[in-house]
Amino acid sequence: MKRFSLIILLFSVLAWGISCGNDGAAERKKDEPFDLAKVEEQPEVHGTEIKEVKLTNPLDKTMITSGKGIYDLKCGACHKLTDEKLVGPGWKGVSKRRQPVWIMNMITNVDMMLEKDPEAQKLLEQCLVRMPNQNISEKEARDIVEFMRQNDGEK
Amino acid sequence: MKNHILKFLAACIILSVGFSTQSCKPKDAGSAVSGDAAQKVYVAPGKKDEFYNFVSGGFNGQMAVYGIPSGRLLRIIPVFSVFPENGYGYSEETKPMLNTSHGMVPWDDLHHIALSQTKGEHDGRWAFANGNNTPRIAKVDLKTFRTTEIIELPNSGGNHSSPFITENTEYVVAGTRFSVPVGENLDVPISSFKQNFKGYLSFVSVSKEGQMDIAFQIKTPGVSYDLSHAGKGKSADWFFFSCYNTEQAHTLLEVNASQKDKDFIMAVNWKKAEEYLKQGKGKKMKARYAHNVYDEKTHSATSTMKEEVMTLDPKDCPDMLYFMPCPKSPHGCDTDPTGEYIVGSGKLAAVVPVFSFTKMLKAIADKAYDGNFDGIPVLKYDAVLHGEVQKPGLGPLHTEFDGKGNAYTSFFVSPEIVKWDLATLKVLDRVPTYYSVGHLSIPGGSSVKPHGKYMIAYNKITKDRYLPTGPELAQSAQMYDISGDKMKLLLDFPTVGEPHYAEAIPANLVAPNSVKIYKIEENQHPYVSKGEAQTKVERKGNQVHVYMTCIRSHFTPDNIEGVKLGDEVYFHLTNLEQDWDVPHGFAVRGSANAEILVMPGETQTLKWKPDAVGVIPIYCTDFCSALHQEMQGYVRVSPAGSNVALRWGTGDKAPKDASIGLK
Numbered sequence: 158m159k160r161f162s163l164i165i166l167l168f169s170v171l172a173w174g175i176s177c178g179n180d181g182a183a184e185r186k187k188d189e190p191f192d193l194a195k196v197e198e199q200p201e202v203h204g205t206e207i208k209e210v211k212l213t214n215p216l217d218k219t220m221i222t223s224g225k226g227i228y229d230l231k232c233g234a235c236h237k238l239t240d241e242k243l244v245g246p247g248w249k250g251v252s253k254r255r256q257p258v259w260i261m262n263m264i265t266n267v268d269m270m271l272e273k274d275p276e277a278q279k280l281l282e283q284c285l286v287r288m289p290n291q292n293i294s295e296k297e298a299r300d301i302v303e304f305m306r307q308n309d310g311e312k
Numbered sequence: 313m314k315n316h317i318l319k320f321l322a323a324c325i326i327l328s329v330g331f332s333t334q335s336c337k338p339k340d341a342g343s344a345v346s347g348d349a350a351q352k353v354y355v356a357p358g359k360k361d362e363f364y365n366f367v368s369g370g371f372n373g374q375m376a377v378y379g380i381p382s383g384r385l386l387r388i389i390p391v392f393s394v395f396p397e398n399g400y401g402y403s404e405e406t407k408p409m410l411n412t413s414h415g416m417v418p419w420d421d422l423h424h425i426a427l428s429q430t431k432g433e434h435d436g437r438w439a440f441a442n443g444n445n446t447p448r449i450a451k452v453d454l455k456t457f458r459t460t461e462i463i464e465l466p467n468s469g470g471n472h473s474s475p476f477i478t479e480n481t482e483y484v485v486a487g488t489r490f491s492v493p494v495g496e497n498l499d500v501p502i503s504s505f506k507q508n509f510k511g512y513l514s515f516v517s518v519s520k521e522g523q524m525d526i527a528f529q530i531k532t533p534g535v536s537y538d539l540s541h542a543g544k545g546k547s548a549d550w551f552f553f554s555c556y557n558t559e560q561a562h563t564l565l566e567v568n569a570s571q572k573d574k575d576f577i578m579a580v581n582w583k584k585a586e587e588y589l590k591q592g593k594g595k596k597m598k599a600r601y602a603h604n605v606y607d608e609k610t611h612s613a614t615s616t617m618k619e620e621v622m623t624l625d626p627k628d629c630p631d632m633l634y635f636m637p638c639p640k641s642p643h644g645c646d647t648d649p650t651g652e653y654i655v656g657s658g659k660l661a662a663v664v665p666v667f668s669f670t671k672m673l674k675a676i677a678d679k680a681y682d683g684n685f686d687g688i689p690v691l692k693y694d695a696v697l698h699g700e701v702q703k704p705g706l707g708p709l710h711t712e713f714d715g716k717g718n719a720y721t722s723f724f725v726s727p728e729i730v731k732w733d734l735a736t737l738k739v740l741d742r743v744p745t746y747y748s749v750g751h752l753s754i755p756g757g758s759s760v761k762p763h764g765k766y767m768i769a770y771n772k773i774t775k776d777r778y779l780p781t782g783p784e785l786a787q788s789a790q791m792y793d794i795s796g797d798k799m800k801l802l803l804d805f806p807t808v809g810e811p812h813y814a815e816a817i818p819a820n821l822v823a824p825n826s827v828k829i830y831k832i833e834e835n836q837h838p839y840v841s842k843g844e845a846q847t848k849v850e851r852k853g854n855q856v857h858v859y860m861t862c863i864r865s866h867f868t869p870d871n872i873e874g875v876k877l878g879d880e881v882y883f884h885l886t887n888l889e890q891d892w893d894v895p896h897g898f899a900v901r902g903s904a905n906a907e908i909l910v911m912p913g914e915t916q917t918l919k920w921k922p923d924a925v926g927v928i929p930i931y932c933t934d935f936c937s938a939l940h941q942e943m944q945g946y947v948r949v950s951p952a953g954s955n956v957a958l959r960w961g962t963g964d965k966a967p968k969d970a971s972i973g974l975k
Binding site for chain 1: 829832844845863864865889890892937963
């Protein structure tokens with residue numbers, strides 16, 4: 158009985174191999190599981206690289222207020238306004254150290270930055286916590302930059 | 313590489329079948345699986361399933377979600393039972409969900425699923441489920457996969473015949489499994505069943521936003537309601553309920569409720585019931601039942617006790633109810649996608665009767681009655697019968713449909729699944745199940761638009777199908793390919809709890825709406841901390857409220873002093889994360905509520921009554937980052953009457969003076 162099962166097994170695997178073994182990819186197409194393309198279209202803040210940011214002076218007070226509000230809610234748990242590192246680097250001087258486009262991509266597009274940007278990768282090595290996606294829009298990220306500039310003493 | 317994996321899987325399946333041939337009784341277990349079964353169920357790593365399968369958990373009181381065709385378990389949704397995995401029923405916010413007129417009931421029995429419908433098709437908004445023991449209906453929101461509403465059913469002795477649904481989700485229904493005495497005088501002899509016991513049918517309305525309310529209850533004779541389905545299309549104004557124990561026995565039902573050759577399927581014209589309500593024929597009756605609603609903005613549930621319910625008495629409402637005789641102790645009561653056929657499955661019957669809706673209407677018009685039962689007209693069997701499936705098998709239970717004119721009926725005793733033609737009633741194919749099959753599910757199979765392709769059988773016995781795990785074995789489902797003329801067994805997959813009814817729906821009707829995070833800006837929890845700047849500890853008498861935040865990877869505050877024995881401490885933990893799949897957990901050593909789990913943007917509360925003086929550790933229970941292990945802190949508990957003041961903080965804000973309270 159056991160031997161019989163084994164023969165069936167060998168035979169089935171062999172038969173299976175012959176029938177579908179040569180072109181698995183073409184064979185799969187018919188039964189390809191549900192395509193989640195529609196799901197990936199779901200609006201998410203993440204994902205669009207910001208290429209250019211224009212800064213203006215004097216600073217925009219409305220943007221600063223908005224930026225501060227977002228900082229209190231979503232950033233302050235890990236970033237101090239001094240140069241002291243908490244979970245992530247302190248913000249003092251950040252608007253002088255980094256280009257605004259770098260900061261905004263780091264906020265809205267952290268996965269891309271950690272994949273491509275050597276400076277971002279260096280920071281991950283220091284902090285060992287991936288900066289979270291805090292679901293911040295491009296406009297909100299720009300407000301945060303305004304708040305950082307104010308924090309760095311710009312007028 | 314993919315081919316190697318496939319071959320390996322195929323070999324595994326064939327191997328296991330080869331082994332089991334030696335031990336199981338149905339003869340052809342070995343040949344039941346064909347060579348390409350593995351390929352048909354294999355969903356490669358990173359690929360997604362084609363269907364969601366929402367499966368009742370039976371005595372675990374939960375709903376489980378599987379991917380089809382892989383059979384992979386995706387989620388357990390807690391509904392009628394507490395759930396240690398995510399704190400459902402343990403957190404202060406979710407405790408009210410399990411409130412009833414009897415107080416908190418932590419464990420119920422969930423049997424059936426009904427997915428919401430629009431124009432008779434599944435629309436992917438909600439899944440409803442029944443609480444069988446303490447009668448209730450629950451609604452699960454398919455955007456969050458969470459239970460968001462539970463309504464208790466007064467005057468019901470047990471809610472089995474539920475939560476079946478009308479074609480635009482106007483109503484979900486609940487027929488009582490036990491008739492019981494109802495009204496003022498409840499202290500009656502059990503043997504007075506025939507005089508005093510009544511069976512109530514509840515029609516729970518569902519608003520466009522999903523809010524449930526008991527619109528009305530129909531007082532019916534004392535029988536047991538077993539299962540149900542709404543009509544479809546031309547029969548959409550009707551509901552059909554299978555009834556057993558028309559003998560009206562109250563003891564040894566196994567024998568005493570199996571006396572008659574025929575019991576009934578009750579046809580309810582719910583549109584007519586609505587008309588009678590409008591005409592003022594309804595009577596309000598005193599009743600006590602809980603209505604629990606979870607608010608996704610406050611992240612909290614409230615439980616409201618209701619005091620009355622609207623009822624309709626068939627004596628005041630002619631032409632609303634009819635009985636169709638159905639052999640013998642009918643269980644499943646299933647309507648086909650066209651709405652013409654109603655299939656009754658008499659558990660003890662030698663045939664499967666199929667009723668015709670067209671004939672039923674004619675019989676009603678012709679008054680083709682065979683007497684009445686407690687004042688309700690009984691239609692003549694021959695006048696309503698489309699025909700009988702002859703020699704179908706033993707112990708028919710449930711029927712699903714593929715939308716191509718075929719019906720699939722499960723047979724518990726044989727045990728097998730039989731495919732037959734709805735028009736000709738000819739048996740087309742039969743396959744064995746391993747073992748003792750109960751419910752069946754075809755994607756969309758209970759709607760007007762079955763998606764076909766697969767059929768899943770939910771079995772009562774698994775015996776030798778899996779590695780043994782002591783006296784308690786894996787519960788199990790089996791999946792068949794129904795795309796061809798012959799049904800083909802593809803897969804066994806284990807389930808949690810005991811699976812009863814289930815529904816399957818194409819993933820693209822649900823997945824695109826799935827919520828990823830709760831927006832912190834929209835959090836209206838009364839104890840939310842929107843940012844670390846809002847964290848604090850407040851004392852109100854002996855209650856200590858900790859407004860606490862968490863983010864990878866620390867709590868604020870993580871050092872708390874000034875808690876005293878006799879205090880009740882409420883940790884209101886807000887997860888500041890706004891990224892998908894980053895929950896944080898929270899645990900307090902020795903807490904009777906133990907733990908909570910908090911989704912991004914959400915606030916949840918753990919109540920803790922310290923029972924000894926000391927410094928008590930707290931920590932995050934959900935691995936969140938490389939520094940997750942460091943996500944920990946302390947609460948100092950001082951004796952009652954101690955003068956240690958409330959102090960709290962994290963990092964440089966943590967309490968520093970090391971002399972306070974030292975003796």
